[in-house]
Amino acid sequence: MAKRFNARALKKHHSYTIAEAAEQLGAHPQTVRAWIRNGLPVLAEKTPHLILGDHIQTFLKGDATRRRRPLGPDELYCLTCKGAKTPAGKMADFIEMAPARGRLTGICPDCEGMCNRFAVKSQLPAIAPNLIVDLRSAELSLKEPEKAA
C-alpha cells in the first residue's frame, strides 16, 4: 500500500520549500521532489522551489490515481482535472528553470487551466514527440533582479 502523508498538517495558503513540506508531511525530501517531477506545481521559476500547501493537498488526493497511470508521451498533468491531458492544440511551452531542466506547460483542453510537467530538456523529444514546444530560454528572466545562485 502507498504510504499516507499527513496533508492536513499543511496550511492551504502557505508556501513551503521542499524541505519544509517534507518535514510537515513526514515524507522524505526525495519523495517531494518526485511529486514535482510528476506534476506537483511549484510557485515560481526560481530556486528554492516553493510549493503551495493547497497544491500539495490536491496533489496527494489524486496521487493514488496517478500512481496507476503515469504520464505518457505528450501528456501534462492538470491539477484541476486531476489527470493526464494532452494540451490544447498540442502546444506547450518549455520554461527553462535550471540548466537543461524546466517545466512544460500547456492549456488543459477540458478546463482551460494550466497543465504542467517537469522535464529534462534533452528528453523533450521522448516526452513530447508530437507537441509543438515553444522553448523559452532562461535568459528571459535575467532582467529580474534576483538570479539563481
Ligand SMILES: [Zn+2]
Ligand atoms: Zn483540466
